[in-house]
Amino acid sequence: MELSISDLRVCLQDREILHGVDLDVADGELLALLGQSGCGKSTLIKSIAGLLDVRSGEIRADGRSLLGVPPERRGTVIVFQDLRLFPHMTVFDNIAFSMALKKRPRVETAQVVERLLEDVQMPGYGRRRIRELSGGQMQRVALARALAAEPRLLLLDEPFSGLNEGLRDEMGRLVKKLHREKGLTTVLITHDRQEALRLADRVALMQDGRILQCGTPEEIFWRPVSREAAAYFGRINCLPGRAAGGTFSCALGAWPCALEDGPWTAAIRPFDMRAVPGGSGYTVTGIDFLGETAELTLTGPAGAITCSVTAGALADMGLAVGGQTGLEADPGRAVYFKEEART
């Protein structure tokens, strides 16, 4: 299903939560909706599914408006964060819930449920009660139940957030595999940027009830449209400077650019900063050793700059807190934001 949302405004208890959301999801696409908790992600998918009243705007599925269509006839199924398995039913009855509503023949239902249980790697669990399942198993059952409803659009509301890292990865892979096999249009809500980048065809970045940016994982990561969007993917170094005559100059030096003259800020990710041992100008004021990588804090003319290095490189550099070093930036990787005139 092709989903198209335009200028959507939704209020909860007289407070506007979504302030004009525009979002398109292509047929068969896996879109990750990324944002901090409280930014309106859940409100957005509940609105898509028809569980909330829309104040203004439009939601279209394959060109047809969904507004006024009751949730049960939208073909949009949500797997909620709290899973919401029916505690008074067995695993089988939970998965067969939507099929029972459609009055499918028993034999067919049994076959479909068995196949879905295999898909989510839980064959033979049909007779189990919900309270006998582990957290990861409940997640799989919730996923299987949603798939049994043959949704046109699958909405996943952080369904893996309660799991430990290993299970999370496994569930992520499972969703991606099922998505690929079934070609199901899917919107995955997450606040985990790596999960979003790894799983999604496109990522929509959401903040304060608005979509900040929507693009492929690479676009979102390399070409953020604003400082907020850039900051969502980890620390970024902001270097205030000026562009004049095709040259951008800041505390780290000057390099050619294609900007109109005026004040700009260059944003450069920590991995595109290079500490130059033997150089000077910067003092190492902090080393955070993270295992495979390490983050150096270098203080000097450009302020406190974060610089990421691999653990091996750190060992080779022989830097210690208090030591002197030089600093270089990779200008090719810089993103520029126009400085707003401050009042």
Add this chain to the structure above:
Amino acid sequence: MRGKRTWSGALLAAGAAVILLPMLVMLVWVFTERWAWPALWPQTFSLRAVREVLHRSGQLAAVLASSVGISLAVAALSVLIGLMTARAIVLYDFPGKGAAAFFTSLPLMVPVTVFAMGVQVTFIRLGLNNTVHGVIVAHLLYSLPYAVYLLTDGTRALGVGLEEQARVLGASGLGAFRKVTLPLLTPVLLAAFSMAYIVSFSQYFLTLLLGGGQVKTFTMVMVPYLQGGERNIASVYSAIFLAVTFLLLVLFEKLSRRWMRHGGGNFYG
């Protein structure tokens, strides 16, 4: 640890004694002819009271039937109206909701005598006094607060989440309620039903005033004996009252067990 257990045991025994001792005394009274103060044990036993009540077993059966009938009707209506009220209060937003929620418990705050007077005046105007349905409505007014209270708590605890899930999986609003909420709410529905039943079954003053003596319920027959000093006959009625209530509550429980075989019912768990 041990001391704690002894204490709770003693409390339990005391609690049980407070309920059970009067019941035992009542059972002794069933077979008592003369039990004058200050004797600790009846002077004369007889089966006169039992015989007298059984002698009028036709009348007894009729009173029992109307009593149970009225109370079952009250209980059923309480649960129905209570459930709708609870859902309105918990799941919907409307102006004046807080006040409406507060006023549902109003009948419990106004003394029953005051309440009954007001209801009587209104009922006379409506032509509802001295009728069975009038008595049912009056009992309903009094048992509803309990039902609303219990069902509001139950509805709040269950939340709207599972119904939302059922909706997106393809169930209509009514279907989601019937397939998900209703079975999960069964223990609370039963509690509300039993509570409303008992409130109605033991109602005396409201029945007296609004039934005007025309509507005969169990308490209506029993209380005059109590006041007339025929304590043994009153005790026979009380014993029957107790037995009927007990049997009905056991029956409700059994029925709900049948409903709950699906394995839900860990509602309070």
